[in-house]
Amino acid sequence: MSASYQSILWNRQKKIYDLVLVCFVVAYISIFITTTAVLDPDVTQETLIIRSTSTLALLLLHVILCIGPLARLNPVFLPLLYNRRHLGVTMFFIGAIHGTFSIIQFHSLGNINPILSLFLSNTHYESFIKFPFEVFGFFALIIFFLMAITSHDFWLHNLSPRVWKTLHMFVYIAYLSIILHVMLGVIQYETSPVLVVLLAVGFVAVTILHLAAGRREQLNDREQIEVKNDFVKVCNIDDIADNRAKVVALNGERIAIFKYSNKLSAISNVCKHQNGPLGEGRIVDGCITCPWHGYQYLPHNGSSPPPFKEKVATYDVKLVGKEVWLNPVAYPDGTEREPATIN
Amino acid sequence: MKKWFPDRNEFYIGYLPNAPDGITRVIRKVILLLGIISICLAALLAWHQKKFSPANFEYGVNTDIEGFIFEDPIPHVLIPLGRDQLGQQLYQTVLLVGFGKSGSQNAIHQILKSGHGPGSKARLNGSLIYGDGKALIQIDKVSDITLIEGQIDHVAAVQTDESFSITGEIVDPKCYFGVMKPGEGKAHRACAIRCIAGGIPPVFNGGPDGYYLLVDESDKPISTEVASIVGDVITLSGKRMHWHDWTILQIDSRTIDELSAAKRWRENLLAFEQGMTQCN
Amino acid sequence: MIRPLRKYHFYLWRIWGVVLPLCFILALLFRPASPSQYNPGTSDFAFAVKKLTNSSSQLTVELRNTLRAPSCLVYVSSGSDDLLLGTIDHKGSYQFEFPDSGKKISIRLYDAIHKRDIMQTNVSYDND
Numbered sequence: 001m002s003a004s005y006q007s008i009l010w011n012r013q014k015k016i017y018d019l020v021l022v023c024f025v026v027a028y029i030s031i032f033i034t035t036t037a038v039l040d041p042d043v044t045q046e047t048l049i050i051r052s053t054s055t056l057a058l059l060l061l062h063v064i065l066c067i068g069p070l071a072r073l074n075p076v077f078l079p080l081l082y083n084r085r086h087l088g089v090t091m092f093f094i095g096a097i098h099g100t101f102s103i104i105q106f107h108s109l110g111n112i113n114p115i116l117s118l119f120l121s122n123t124h125y126e127s128f129i130k131f132p133f134e135v136f137g138f139f140a141l142i143i144f145f146l147m148a149i150t151s152h153d154f155w156l157h158n159l160s161p162r163v164w165k166t167l168h169m170f171v172y173i174a175y176l177s178i179i180l181h182v183m184l185g186v187i188q189y190e191t192s193p194v195l196v197v198l199l200a201v202g203f204v205a206v207t208i209l210h211l212a213a214g215r216r217e218q219l220n221d222r223e224q225i226e227v228k229n230d231f232v233k234v235c236n237i238d239d240i241a242d243n244r245a246k247v248v249a250l251n252g253e254r255i256a257i258f259k260y261s262n263k264l265s266a267i268s269n270v271c272k273h274q275n276g277p278l279g280e281g282r283i284v285d286g287c288i289t290c291p292w293h294g295y296q297y298l299p300h301n302g303s304s305p306p307p308f309k310e311k312v313a314t315y316d317v318k319l320v321g322k323e324v325w326l327n328p329v330a331y332p333d334g335t336e337r338e339p340a341t342i343n
Numbered sequence: 344m345k346k347w348f349p350d351r352n353e354f355y356i357g358y359l360p361n362a363p364d365g366i367t368r369v370i371r372k373v374i375l376l377l378g379i380i381s382i383c384l385a386a387l388l389a390w391h392q393k394k395f396s397p398a399n400f401e402y403g404v405n406t407d408i409e410g411f412i413f414e415d416p417i418p419h420v421l422i423p424l425g426r427d428q429l430g431q432q433l434y435q436t437v438l439l440v441g442f443g444k445s446g447s448q449n450a451i452h453q454i455l456k457s458g459h460g461p462g463s464k465a466r467l468n469g470s471l472i473y474g475d476g477k478a479l480i481q482i483d484k485v486s487d488i489t490l491i492e493g494q495i496d497h498v499a500a501v502q503t504d505e506s507f508s509i510t511g512e513i514v515d516p517k518c519y520f521g522v523m524k525p526g527e528g529k530a531h532r533a534c535a536i537r538c539i540a541g542g543i544p545p546v547f548n549g550g551p552d553g554y555y556l557l558v559d560e561s562d563k564p565i566s567t568e569v570a571s572i573v574g575d576v577i578t579l580s581g582k583r584m585h586w587h588d589w590t591i592l593q594i595d596s597r598t599i600d601e602l603s604a605a606k607r608w609r610e611n612l613l614a615f616e617q618g619m620t621q622c623n
Numbered sequence: 624m625i626r627p628l629r630k631y632h633f634y635l636w637r638i639w640g641v642v643l644p645l646c647f648i649l650a651l652l653f654r655p656a657s658p659s660q661y662n663p664g665t666s667d668f669a670f671a672v673k674k675l676t677n678s679s680s681q682l683t684v685e686l687r688n689t690l691r692a693p694s695c696l697v698y699v700s701s702g703s704d705d706l707l708l709g710t711i712d713h714k715g716s717y718q719f720e721f722p723d724s725g726k727k728i729s730i731r732l733y734d735a736i737h738k739r740d741i742m743q744t745n746v747s748y749d750n751d
Contacts, residue, residue, distance in 0.1 A: 180650075
């Protein structure tokens, strides 16, 4: 969390994350290149670069896509989510090396512009199996490029979290494009079943994890209570652990009721940073702390402590005996509301 | 199992110097597992690639060859190898290609015009490309060809089969015989089309049945007409002819039209491409 | 995440769950049959020589692996002179006739473009 923008706000964990990532990239490329060159010395250097980067980018993309649902299913994976953007930008750079070398190798030094050649050489757009697979790779790379250049919080704030998140959800379109790029490209040439099987395992894992995480979220949303402009009983005071929250879905949106220092406060469950689930966070140093990137809000007014400026909606909450009652009418972001006191 | 799911009371904050112990332990194991899986994947994927062709492109190495140059049916140089026991003069055909994805027609035409026409003897300096017994030489510029004393006549191809069928794929010989690996199949299709569009003559790879140069009924080389079927496994029929150390397949233009269903589409694109052609 | 994005996620992955395997299976089903493959053998060349008549012999050269030279000339020598029999290029079996020479011959394979020998070997006549 930072009040001003820096290219990367380094901290110890981030350094460890990036160091592990660099070692991983170097190890993968070295092993791929060495194994290929030893087993088949007839290979060319260009092919080594194109293939080592393509398979690595594909592997990283699967890891990236699995982190989101894994972190929803078990918070132990949150450290992988915290710096996922570094993984994404790395994947884009590796994919860009693959794309650049492929364009140089297959499309440059011809009689037309290499980018035009990518679209105009193989023109079997009418056929599924003969379709120019390069086009899928190109569009996926454009999406990854847009995601990489907007990955910084500067863009997140300027585009608004909703627009940013929607833009970054194009990763799923890019993923489909990449699967088609591989299946209609190299798989049409290679005869070994290994790549086919690995790719199938990859997309089955990504799909199952997304559906499982989505199913869980859908079940949570089903518990929602339909109410009008009045207080409604949502739970018992003992249902909420100290310094933690209970998330309730009222009229379609989630509200987090936090219990802390013998008080209860209710705020929107959606973090202003990346729409993280505040209700799955904790009270740390008197502030509600988002589990995704540690953004903080004061429970009684939904505002980030100065100098930060993020604000979320607040709600009225009251205690009737041991019953927690909540008014679903949201106050404007950052409105101070008196917490309910626990006797 | 408990080791993988630490105390749910632990809470991770990314910008703090240290993560909680339980979460750290699990993440270490996850990273280690992921690392081991990835290294195995790298080796497995590298191991299971299709074998690369033993063809060769002597990139950066220039070789001098001497022979008789012709532009028909495709630019080539005939290197005299000597006479065999029957007294017959043997030649090795070396196809001539230009730099990058371009043919050598213009350069050869220019040289032959300045000399004594087809069959003029010349010394050529370029990079050799060879594989599976076929050889090409990349000539970067006209000045790499020097005309020398000597000339021979064109030798016509000899028909060996009136009706012959062969299954295989159309490749661009420059990539296939050494510049790229792989220089065939779907992954290479766009590059092969670009090479053929640039003037490199297409070659039909008949697998164990060898390689064929393609000409039409009037012995004109077939070129961009086959662009839409490059890289596809197809069967071609026509007259088979023997020509030096190459085989020529003479196919009628109707066959090519039938095979390339998207011909009109291609023609439109080629016209569009010509409008976009870079200065060269 | 806000509700519309959550819904978008879930419905998209339901569709992807069908579309991805479908693309995958279609791409596999329509995969073209691969042209015949190059299978490397234990040795690149095999030679055999036999008598055809009292005055002529036949040399069979079998090229087992793809040639790695731009040209390959076959010479036979039984004495001081090398006799050019012909050339070989594509993988396969090649037969050359030459005047009868005796018990043992020497074969030389020569790359005329690189101007260097590919190999030299002695071959004995088949007994039959």
